[in-house]
Amino acid sequence: MDNGYSNALVLMLMGSSLLSAALICLLYFIYKKRDGRATGKPFVFTAFREIVLILGIVTVTTYVLSDPDNIVLLPVVLLSYLLIRIFSAKSTLTIAKFVKWIAVFAVYMIMIFAFNFISYLCDGFAGKPDLSVLTDYDHVWVWVQTDEDIMTYTSSYKNPEGRKTLTKEQAEQLTDIYIKALDSREKSFSDYIDCLKHRNLAGNFASITLYTRNSDDIYSDNNSIIDVIDIDVRLTKNSTEQVAEEIKALDFISPEQISYLETKEFYH
Numbered sequence: 001m002d003n004g005y006s007n008a009l010v011l012m013l014m015g016s017s018l019l020s021a022a023l024i025c026l027l028y029f030i031y032k033k034r035d036g037r038a039t040g041k042p043f044v045f046t047a048f049r050e051i052v053l054i055l056g057i058v059t060v061t062t063y064v065l066s067d068p069d070n071i072v073l074l075p076v077v078l079l080s081y082l083l084i085r086i087f088s089a090k091s092t093l094t095i096a097k098f099v100k101w102i103a104v105f106a107v108y109m110i111m112i113f114a115f116n117f118i119s120y121l122c123d124g125f126a127g128k129p130d131l132s133v134l135t136d137y138d139h140v141w142v143w144v145q146t147d148e149d150i151m152t153y154t155s156s157y158k159n160p161e162g163r164k165t166l167t168k169e170q171a172e173q174l175t176d177i178y179i180k181a182l183d184s185r186e187k188s189f190s191d192y193i194d195c196l197k198h199r200n201l202a203g204n205f206a207s208i209t210l211y212t213r214n215s216d217d218i219y220s221d222n223n224s225i226i227d228v229i230d231i232d233v234r235l236t237k238n239s240t241e242q243v244a245e246e247i248k249a250l251d252f253i254s255p256e257q258i259s260y261l262e263t264k265e266f267y268h
Contacts, residue, residue, distance in 0.1 A: 049088055053081060054108060061112050081105055120192045123182065131172055133227035137213040138171035139164065144206045144244045146237050150261040151244050156218060158256045164218045170252050171210060177246045178208050178231045181239055204240040207232040 030048070060077050064070040085101045086093060142153040156164035166174070210229040211218075235243070248258060 049084070053084060057081065057105075057108050058112060061109070065116060078105060117189070117192055121187055128179065129175060129229045129231060130227075131175060131229075133212050133229070134168045134171050134210075135212045135214065135226060136167045137165040137216050137218075138168065139211045139213060139218045140166055140171060140174060141209045142174070142207070142247060144240060144247065145263060146204045146240050148263055150263055150266055151247075152259045152261070153247060153253060153257055155257075157259075158254065160254045160256075161252075163216055165213060165216050166252070170250075173250060173252075174247065175208065175210065175229065175231070177243055178206060178233065181206060181235060181243050182231065182233045184239065185233065185235060203234065204237045205232065205234040206240055206243045 057077060060073060064073050064077075082098075082101060082105075089097070091097075138155070140153070140155040142151075144151040155166050208229070208231050212226040212228070214224065214226060247253065248255075
């Protein structure tokens with residue numbers, strides 16, 4: 001598009017607008033249903049209460065899984081869930097009903113963890129990066145980290161060709177290294193748990209962020225980002241070091257463009 005907005009952004013805004021319109025219609029019908037006889041009820045529809053509970057549990061649990069330090073919030077989630085159940089109950093609370101609520105909560109948690117594990121097995125349901133979006137002006141930022149060292153590379157930094165971007169062929173070579181590393185990764189439940197323990201950026205991993213542009217002048221206000229490819233893969237130390245060696249072996253990357261840091265020094 002000539003006005004600086006991407007087609008993806010326009011489609012996202014259109015989708016959001018349609019979803020908002022659908023929600024407004026749904027709320028209108030719920031409002032019509034809530035007559036005088038339903039005024040004192042916490043929820044007009046029982047199913048709506050379940051939807052609120054599920055979305056709330058999913059939201060908070062996803063936040064907890066983003067950082068193991070947040071695990072202390074899980075009891076708060078359970079307490080909030082039980083309070084909503086108690087206040088919205090239409091009959092007297094019994095031990096059997098309380099145990100049933102706990103069991104339902106456990107099922108919700110199992111489903112959330114199962115979905116996250118399936119997402120881990122499927123690489124977040126993202127599929128392969130779409131390399132067709134690459135242009136001859138691709139700005140790349142690379143980060144390869146082990147427990148000891150960090151290697152970084154930026155395509156615009158001390159480029160011997162005087163370019164600030166990579167060509168389509170060069171960007172494909174660099175991205176293929178990450179795709180190959182992603183495909184070769186051995187996945188297991190223990191590795192999934194290990195990934196949860198190391199969401200704080202520590203450990204061995206390799207990431208690449210690639211911005212496709214329409215010119216070499218990446219700092220110009222008129223040079224918009226066409227698309228973005230972002231890959232972040234957690235690997236073994238040997239695999240991470242292999243990724244670093246393959247990047248350094250590319251003929252269009254000079255040693256002067258590569259920077260090194262000590263991991264402990266960077267994080268402390």
